Amino acid sequence: NTGDNGPEDSVSAVKFSPSSAQFLLVSSWDCTVRLFDVSANSMRMKYQHLAPVLDCAFYDPTHAWSGGLDSQLKTHDLNTDQDTIVGTHDAPIRCVEYCPEVNVMVTGSWDMSVRLWDPRTPCNAGTFTQPEKVYTLSVAGDRLIVGTAGRRVLVWDLRNMGYVQQRRESSLKYQTRCIRAFTNKQGYVLSSIEGRVAVEYLDPSLEVQKKKYAFKCHRLKENGIEQVFPVNAISFHSVHNTFATGGSDGFVNIWDPFNKKRLCQFHRYPTSVASLAFSTDGSLLAIACSYMQEQGDVSHPADAVFIRQVTDAETKPK
């Protein structure tokens, strides 16, 4: 779906532009970050890192930020096609996100820190140690939810980073794969490598905490064997507060967390789903399919990004 100008190695992340469903940022293990015009199915721009890029994000419609194994945080001006190295971490950067409410870029790294960056200057705005390597993070309003190795989850107040607001442990037994905050910011969804997703709430009060739950997903039963797949990607629909999950089984499911129902499942994709992104208007879902070396170095289908138009029937609670 991304045509001949697609990434030449696995896709690590896909993100839609905040202002338009037309533009998609794609970061890849081929060390590039590419900007695609999805309506024209063409690549508009591409820039390089020294090493595989693990995550990317838009600061605004004209600035892309990205980081990866080279530990360098870069921003690229999409108008002028110019790079800037904003700063570094001490180990590969795993996550790059933007917080509009506080107007700050957030990065998480295997160096066990989260760093904030002022996007305008741009420059570093603080380094905050986490208990473990950062695997995933998500912004909920003015709060930051960080998922680290060792199944730790930390909630930070981005306006007051002097202390951790909440320290939690993942309610799932296996390694945390992805965390995404609800569109309504009341909670977050956490997925693990063991075909399971937990729906959690941020309000620590007992009545709210009782609502949390978890469910199994992305599992295949055949021939007396149950295969359990990592759930690599989560993305929330911007309007309906429903979310999609993508796993290494190649399936994408869309869930309604409040009615606790699955809304739909797409046909099986040729290989693992590495990343998912709903467009800001909720009309499109970008599905990055890349083999993620779950089974070592074996031959596998080509990497691709699929853009799928989603309907209300598929994404809206019933």
Place this chain on the structure above:
Amino acid sequence: MGRKKKKQLKPWCWYCNRDFDDEKILIQHQKAKHFKCHICHKKLYTGPGLAIHCMQVHKETIDAVPNAIPGRTDIELEIYGMEGIPEKDIQDRRRVLEQKSQESQKKKQDQDDSDEDDDDDEAGPSSFQQPASQPQAAYMPPMTQAGMHPGPQAQGMPRAGYAGVHVNSLKYMMPMRGMMPPGPAMPPMMPGMPPGMPPHVARPGMPPMAPAAPITAPRMASRPAVPATQSAASKPLFPSAVQAQQTVLGLSSTTSDSPKVTFPAYTQPSSTPSVAASSSTVAKPPATVTSKPAILTTLIAAIVLLHPDEDISLEERRAQLPRYQRLIPRPGQTAAAAASAPPSGAVGGMIPSQQVIPPQQPGMRHPIHGQYGGPPQGMPGYMGGGMPPYGQSAPMVPPYQSGPPGPPMGIRPPVMSPGSRY
């Protein structure tokens, strides 16, 4: 009648043993007679509430509930209407009532008799009392056991987190709390069952064993079992995925279904929501209980986690591959340092000796489409110095092709069971 299981007794006041037709009237009575402050006449809601009020407002302590009969004056017991009454007293009350009703029956029969029979009547109640209490006692043990098991199970579950699926029904929002009520609620429920329910009476023997299996049986197995007990409840809750998600971990699911089947008729809406959910939203579980054991135990022979190494993430593992390692700029790195951490990882530093790789590590290289031609492309506009020309020396690893065995790598057969995280 939602509460019939808990109290078949008419409402009565624990403090003074008076009977009432309606719990509302009972509560009014309690507020007026037992929970009324003698100083300011304010009516509180409970005994402790009254005590606190007197202390805070009047600086006075009270040690007994006003107008209560001896033995029932405990100010610290939180009783409201019929709620909070200690089990023992409920049973005492029942027994007393039964005595009374049998006594009055006997009296009716003996109405024509002379006064001598009054002595017999006195003997009568006591002789009735024992048989009456025995059946109750007989029912108690299985019930307390059954009551206990959800207890520790419920405790285990919050502690263990949501190891399993806790997707409870639409109607019931409290997955965890749902497990607690069956604890205290079940014993009172059970005595209600025996009349005319012999097959179910026999069943209570099973549930204590069944939950025991997931709970007391190895802690390790309990983890998969615990999710299994919930997984049965989870099935209806993502209906479109019911088939795909009926992943049940071996035997435990079968046993967990039996308590769910026996209790649905006796479950209050407020307790065991998972049970009610499974019986109300999906008709299948009760109907298929008997067939389930046969199907499920043969269905799942192995559970395979398609993730190579639990300690590091997929990206970290991939980053250790040599073709990426050489791209990472670092000041005089040592391959060993970079590839150290997990014992099964460390591909980077071990290129020469890759024959000895543990099965999980893929030793082979498979030249993937255009991989090595990648990096040097697209150099324009690239800041921060040129790319080291590693990309050019494409065949960096001798075509290893040490064929890994047919089954995909990284599979460990019974991953779900025990140990590591549990």
